[in-house]
Amino acid sequence: MTETFATDAKLLADKHVEFIQNLDKKQDGLEYWMTEHLRVSGIYWGLVALFLLRRPHALDHEQIISYVLSCQNADGGFGGHTNHDSHLLYTMSSVQILAMLNALDQVDGLRVTKYVLSLQTKSPMTTVCGDKWGEHDTRFAFIALAILSFFNTQDQLDVNGVVEYVRGAMNYDGGFGSKPGGESHAAQVYTSVAALALAGRLDIIDRDRLSSWLAERQLPCGGLNGRPQKLEDVCYAWWVGSALDILQRRHWIQASKLANFVLSAQDEKGGIADRPGDVADVYHTCFGIAGLALVRYPGLEEVDPVYCMPRSVVERLGLDKWQSNVPESWSQ
Amino acid sequence: HGRRRQQERKPTQDELQQAKQRVDRFRALNSHVMDLKAKSVFTKDSLDATKRLLEQNTELHTVWNYRRTIFTSLDEWQSQDARQQMLDGELKFLLDIITKNIKSYWMWNHRMWALSSLPRPEWQRELALVAKLLALDARNYHGWDYRRFVVAQLKDAATDKYAVDIQEFAFTTEQINHDCANHSAWHNRSKLLPEILTQRDEDGQLQALQTENDLILNAIYTDPDDQNAWLYYDWLLDIQKSDADRCRLLRNKIAMIRELLELEEDSKRPLIELVSAYAELERLQSGSVLETEKKECLETLRRLEGIDPYRVGRYTDMSRTLSKQWALAA
Secondary structure, X not given: OOOOOOOOOOOOHHXXXXXXXXXXXXXXXXXXXXXXXXXXXXXXXXXXXHHXXXXXXXXXXXXXXXXXXXXXXXXXXXXXXXXXOXXXXXXXXXXXXXXXXXXXXXXXXXXXXXXHHHXXXXXXXXXXXXXXXXXXXHHHHHHHHHHHHHOOOHHHOOHHHHHHHHXXXXXXXXXXXXXXXXXXXXXXXXXXXXXXXXHXXXXXXXXXXXXXXXXXXXXXXXXXXXXXXXXOOOOHHHHHHHHHHHOOOHHHOOHHHHHHHHHHOEOOOOOEOOOOOEOOEHHHHHHHHHHHHHOOOOOOOOEEOOOOEEHHHHHHOOHHHHHHHOOXXXXX | OOOEOOOOOOOOHHHHHHHHHHHHHHHHHHHHHHHHHHXXXXXXXXXXXXXXXXXXXXXXXXXXXXXXXXXXXXXXXXOHHHHHHHHHHHHHHHHHHHOOOOOOHHHHHHHHHHHHHOOOOOHHHHHHHHHHXXXXXXXXXXXXXXXXXXXXXXXXXXXXXXXXXXXXXXXXXXXXXXXXXXXXXXXXXXXXXXXXXXXXXXXXXXXXXHHHHHHHHHHHHHOOOOHHHHHHHHHHXXXXXXXXXXXXXXXXXXXXXXXXXXXXXXXXXXXXXXXXXXXXXXXHOOOOOOHHHHHHHHHHHHHHHHHOHHHHHHHHHHHHHHHHHHOOOO
């Protein structure tokens, strides 16, 4: 079903490309240095936006690859910047960047696998920690499965244990929290649903209850919030949209109203903000554009709802096989 | 998040100078700390350097890691009393800076590490602290996650673990009585109630469920548009002991909805709940829903497409599904 978009504004593609290209030039500003610790993720967000905008070469690939590789540590994981401690968040961004730039072969998959597996704890229950300091979260459960899928080493993880962990984070509203006991939040819903898609256990989801909860995220302004009573934010176009996409319920929200909201949050000088009138940043530029790609806004590449990477990249790597894990009854 | 764009004008020479100095100072301190870390310097001085840097940027998780490593490498760490003192100081430091970024995962993680490493942690004090924070921001999930962490520790140390659950349950009651739209409190309650039920006998369980029912009905009547209240009500149905109980509650739900619709007939939430109540009733007890009621459901879904157009997709899907299930024309 193709949606005809009746939007008031246009996507300022060229401006966003410029915005992303200029990010590394803003070195006079404190902001640049205060976000150094997540530089690798910043690059991932910028690259996803560029790929979806069909301008993948707007940034220098060789330079990026060499920088990302410099972020790998002795333990096999990646930090957010050179000489920063390894963490799953930055290992994920690094691997995703290398995948998009067709440079996964430049990293030793077994080394990265070993790092990820070292973060799995088995007692009292299976959890995956973000780093050796012990924080566990459904985000990390997803990331572990995703990273290992790039290297085809997923079966070395206790997948059943991870599924039970995610199941433990499921709540009365059908949503998922950050960990067992945690309140439902759209970002955690995405990571939990994506994790279950990779693990082939989408069946444990209360599809109707969760789809309703996600659909209710759309506010009168067309934007989406992350949980009831909260403000709309452009990034939920991705967190909510991708979960609905995997659940095959994209049509339970109004795509053109959402698109209008995202477009209205653009800065005419380039970049997208969390909501209209706010300062743009690369994170919201990424997830705003990815959210538009999900609802098939014209002029954008298709995006994979599990990996948040261009579908063409996911297919090239044979990682679209998660689609066969979607229960048959969902496609009816 | 949430920073307003401002009218841009060219900065003055003075402002440019000041901005450059800020950047240079931060970069210098950052390089200094990272250099100490690379050289594995674990001294009071390096501890102090990390503190000064973290005060400026609470999100430097590598520096929090380094700070923890310094603590555990100091000689004092081996003495219970010295360790207690150091970590009490650390907790105070964290309290001072948490207001800079109340949603910082790294700071909350560090606090948990400090509490877990304390020879004599004061869990009750932490509970009181979190209660204060939640009074300011009732929906802060970092606060609630931390509260659950503290309660788990209290339970671990307690001889009467059930009493801890009861205390926590009472805390959620307090929160809800203060504001029955506090979804985070209801959520926490949904995790505690099953535990509480297992500790009670049959009569006690029925009583608890009845109390819960009354509480949620009050929330619904207070604000029939509160989606969370209805979700909680449906969950109470899930944890009933029998289908007969579920059907009884569904009939009560329908009666309540009819009351609400008399006050406002185009009320979205009661309307959608009416349809789902009948659908569930028919699913539990085939034939219990009348033909007229089934037709009313389909008509209601049609009306909802107009009342709540953003969710048209959901209503048309429901129409199709129910029509098929009930063998009715859509």
